[in-house]
Amino acid sequence: MKTLLGTAAGLMVATGAYAADLPGDAAPAAVDYVKVCDAYGAGFFYIPGSETCLKIKGRVRAGVTYTNNGGSTNNAADNVALRADAYVGFDARTASDLGTVRSYFEIETNSTNGINLSQAFIQVGYVTVGRQDEVADGDGLYGINDSTWGPGDFTAVGASVLVDNLGGGFFVGAGVYSNDDSNSRPTIWSAGSQAGLQASGIVGITGQSWGSFDVSGIYRTYDHDDNDIFGVKATANLKLIDKLSLRAWAAYTDGGHGTRLTNLAGKASDNITDLALAASYQVTDPLAVYAGVRYQMVDASTASAADDFIYGNLGVDYALAPGLNLQGEVDYGSQDDWNQFTAVTRLVRVW
Template identity: 35%
Template sequence: MKFTRLALAASALTITVAAPAMATDIPAPSAPDIPSAPAAYVEVCAEYGPGFFKIPGTDTCLGTDGRIRASVFNENSDDEVNASIDARIGLEARTATEYGMLRAYVRSEVEADNTEKHDAEFDRAFISLGPATVGFNETLFNTNVLYGDATGIAGLDDSQLAIDDALQISVLHTGFGPGYYAGLSLEASDRDKFGASFDRDNLPDIIGRVGVTQGWGTVDLSTMYSDTSEAWAIKGTGEIAVIENVDARATVGYFDAADETFLLSLAAGYHFTPTVNGYVGGVYNANNDIDDIYGGNVGLVYSPLANLDLQGEVGYQDDGNDDDWNTMFRVSTTW
């Protein structure tokens, strides 16, 4: 009997010791393989410049741009200093096709000052394929006069033909040779509006432009005929890299509108450093029915950071009756 109890105790001890060893011989179930998610990335469309990326699953590249400007300005005829801010943001889609580049662009802008707040509104909306554009866009006519903003300075204003952005159908061809271009545009005479009505008394304005852009600069000639206003205009514009760090812009134009006007301007820009640029210019506006107008501006732009500009400008204008001074300081950022 004693032997039997000793045998049972030995067997129990053997099982107790062997059980953990047997358990370690049984492989534990492994976790199922979970496929890792593909790495997220954006394909950049470097051929179109910064800010463009490819829409996944398409051949279309999407880009954005924008600007915010805060301004403080004063005219000597006012006893107050005014402040304003404006902002805009644009969205552009580009697709390379066998017929040329297909572009769609839309931009919204809002302005505000010390008297009222303006709701955001579209100021660009157009489609282009190769050299052809249809929609609301800047006029094909070259409206550049002075450098800077030239606040209040005589130029292409409402006293002439009010040449501004317009609903249009235009073609601008650049295949005549290196740097050469020519274009023709039909633009609504009722400008700065997204819609237009046409009849025998309200036909589109016809605008033509030819020019050349080379390493030394660009020169072009713009013409315009408006049946609605019974007026026409012609203007030549040249922008030349004179010497190192010095640029110049000259314009000469004739406007046969309600008042015949001759326009002449000259401006120069100097790059003091990579971050400091200055400009100065003058304009002369001779009109048959009113006193001649002349004026000018001088300004300085400091860019301490990429896409950040601090700008100061002083302008002067004399219309024969009054001489007006205006000053402006502006902070702007673009992307």
């Protein structure tokens, strides 16, 4: 019996081996596993079959906002609104003789504007072309309603150069962009008209034990009238003590007789001097608190002349899990007979 069983098993193995070699049988497909690419930081991986590294990142936010409007000139109704927005970004990089060749695009969606192509650019070495954040400093207060300096918090189609390896943490940059934020085909000049552009520049130092500092400026032209805008801003991000950060900035913007420039309340202005101070403290590993104040000194000569404006915010940010945060904030803005109070809470998922 043992002999018969052994002979049968041998015949089965031989038959199977022979059958596996028969002509026409497909060979097992090779598996090309995704490999980690650590040359450009965490999150990158090689696209199978290529030398290009790719990173996919994104964010989803959902929350609720309560707004209370007051004053004789604020005619908006008090309201409670639900909010949801998201973005996904694709960052592809390849080493070349010209340096790193990078392409990036980002799709953004929100509850008011639908789906937008928020960024789409190609970067080779120091040079970036396409739809991008321009180089001037757009930092504002900390928090949900970050209250930025508008001329520097600007995304448009254009070209820029940013050199960040001058030594000692020093960097310098400059760029030229469309003067509007159209993401399709913004017209910067047509026959018989002046060019409509924004030119921006920045110089600063970063990566220091005390923090960073920069000075930036913008000049925005329009294809009619003489109401061009120019502005300059100085920003300091300071590390005062462990877990405590401070941001201070001052900016001046000249808007050309109030037709192109508005303050935080939406009132027309000739020029605005901005002063802002904000602080953030990491209470525990998951919990951070922050507060900020911003004061706008306004010069206006139009019929709807703006007054000086003061704005402040106070908020908390709690990490429920890695990449998942619960945030809450209250904001208040006041200008003569206009005022507004806002309370916001939202859940944020980042990857």
